[in-house]
Amino acid sequence: MLSISNLCVRDVLKNLNLIVQPNEFVLIVGANGSGKTTLFGSISGMIKPKAGQILLNGANITNMPQYKRACLISSVSQDPRSGTIGRMTILENMCIAYMRSGYKKISSNVVEYFKTKLSVLEMGLEFRLSEYVDALSGGQRQALSLVMSVIDDCKLLLLDEITSALDPKASSMVMKITDKLVRNEGKTCLFITHDTKHMNCFNGRVLEMKDGRLKQKN
Amino acid sequence: MIIPLQELITSAEIGLIFGSVAIGIYLTFRAINFADLTCDGSFVLGAAVAAVLARNGFDPYLALFCSALLGSFAGLITGVLNVKFGISDLLSGIIVAFVLYSVNLRIMGSAPNVTFEEYRNTLFVVAPLALGLAFLLASGFGLKLRAVGYSQQFAITFGTNVGLMTIVGLMLSNAMISLGGGLFSQYQGFCDVSQGVGTLVAGLASVIIGEKVLPFKKAPYLIISCVIGSILYRIFISIALHSSLLGIKTQDLNLITGLIIVLVMLTRRKARYA
Incomplete structure (x- = not known):
């Protein structure tokens, strides 16, 4: 289980709270600049939070170096070359x-x-x-x-705008593959995207990020 | 233009010795993508250690081991300056090479050069070491080491401690370069505090020639191509210095070296993947 409490990063994330249950699929949508990638960076360890706590399966990983955290959290970013x-x-x-x-x-x-x-x-x-x-x-x-x-x-799969650098055909193919892999592997997955049409591709909780805060998307 | 066979053999032997330097340069400049300038200092460090130990009657192989050990320590210092203190790769290498000039003079007993009885049987240690490093680069450790050179972010994403890998890469590289220095001083029976000048260029030339001339793509084979490139480089130099047609003399060595590097780099570019 991933548990984030009172996370503050620069002036982008403001007292952000999030709980993701084991094997749950959570989609986070939001406009550019809303803080999605900052959240991704904070969980993966690329960005050091100013305040708050990140727990993964009960262990505090807030100050764990990124390379050590990478043994617990898999991440895929938007650039296919990276x-x-x-x-x-x-x-x-x-x-x-x-x-x-x-x-x-x-x-x-x-x-x-x-x-x-x-x-x-x-x-x-x-x-x-x-x-x-x-x-x-x-x-x-x-x-x-x-x-x-x-x-x-790995316990947690983080996907950040994984289709944003792809054309529509490749994007749709990658989405199908993602769905298949996540279902086959039974991973806990946090999918971050600005594209609201991805909401229909998965069965899972959808959250909206706005001005550094998360709220349930209807 | 006729080159005596003995001179060709000598060129090949010196090429084999500098193959160790070329491998060191490959490990930093290609494998971990670190522009390390420590080499000019660590080459002389190895030479000085081997020379002083030989003069004091130590076993030549033990002397070489000490050369490599101290070379790896020089690499460790460069790595720590870069990784722990955030000094740029170029500057941390320059600082260590600069400091090593004084250290080398200390080792040589404040004399600018040391002479001793030459010993040439050790130069073949390069071959098993090159093979060992080729196996190392093909291993899981080697894969992770090379991943650091291609993309640090990728390496971190897949759980690699990039700082540690950079330091280990620098230690391995400078151990090989220092070993080359030790072998060269044993081969000549002589060590001079300024003989490290141009080590980087000679090493890079060998790496480039090896990559261009041989069709290898995989990193383990590229280690072997560094040694072969180094031997070819020395033979090219020997041929150039014997071309009476062009009126080339010994003092034109750096000019010839530069021209050889440019010529090789201008030849058809092959796909080079490590």
Whole structure:
């Protein structure tokens, strides 16, 4: 369970409170500048809050360094290029994601596991493991980022405007993949977007962010 | 233009020694994307340590181990200045290289140069070390190390302690460069406090030649291509200095080096992925 209480960040988030239950899907919508990405940064550890507390499954992670927090929280941001490394192969990218919480042996069974995960995308990436990620389109890279974010047993999945850099076709494909992955993996997910049409894509709680505060969206 | 075979062999041997330097340069400039200028100081540090220990009758291999150890310590200082104190990569390297000039003079007993009995059997330690580093870069640790060089944000997102990785990368790099210095001084039986000048350029030239000439894309193989690039670089220099047609003399070495780097860089650009 994620519990945020009285979170203040710069002058953007003002005494923000939020509770996300295990396996719950929460969609946060809001206009540009409302503080969505600041909230994403505060939870993932990129931004240090001025005041408040962030608890994940009872543990206080407010001052935990970002790289340590990354072992508990998976995140995918808006730029497809930032979630993958173009100059590494698909397999190498998957290996780095798999070793998020510590070094593990990459056996042939693990490679098969990667292939099974990639097959969910229905893009044939499981047959292209030795290809460089630079050869993939923006939509394919974002889809790969999504698979990489759920490859290990992270407690929370944070998705920040993951379709904003994609064209409508790729955007719709990524949304379908997100829905499928979140349902298959049973992850607790916080989806941040400015696009209100995403509200219809998922079954979950919808919150609206306005002037650094959250309220239930009707 | 006829180059004596013995001279070609000597060039290849010096190339092998500087292969260690090229690997060090590759680890910082390519793998962790850190413009480290410590190398000019750490090369002489290794040379000075090996020279002083040799003169005092220590085992040459133990001397090389001490060179590498002290080189890694120089890398550690550069890393701490950058990671913990926020000094830029260029400046932290320059500061350490600057400080090392005095440290090296101290090690050499305040003399600007030291002579001792040459020892050439150690130069082949570069080969197993290069292979070891190639395996290291292919491992999970190597993947994470290279990820830091490509995108620090990506590396952090996937749980990598970027600061620690940068320091470890700098330590490995300067250990290899210092080892190169130790090998070079043992090979010549001589060490001079100013012999580190141009180490960076020679190392970078070797890395670039290796990348351009050999068709390798993967980082582990690129370590091997650094060594081969270094040997080719020394052979090119040897050939250039023997071209009587152009009237080139020894004092034109830096001019030739610069021209070789530019020529290689202007050749058809291959896809270079590490």
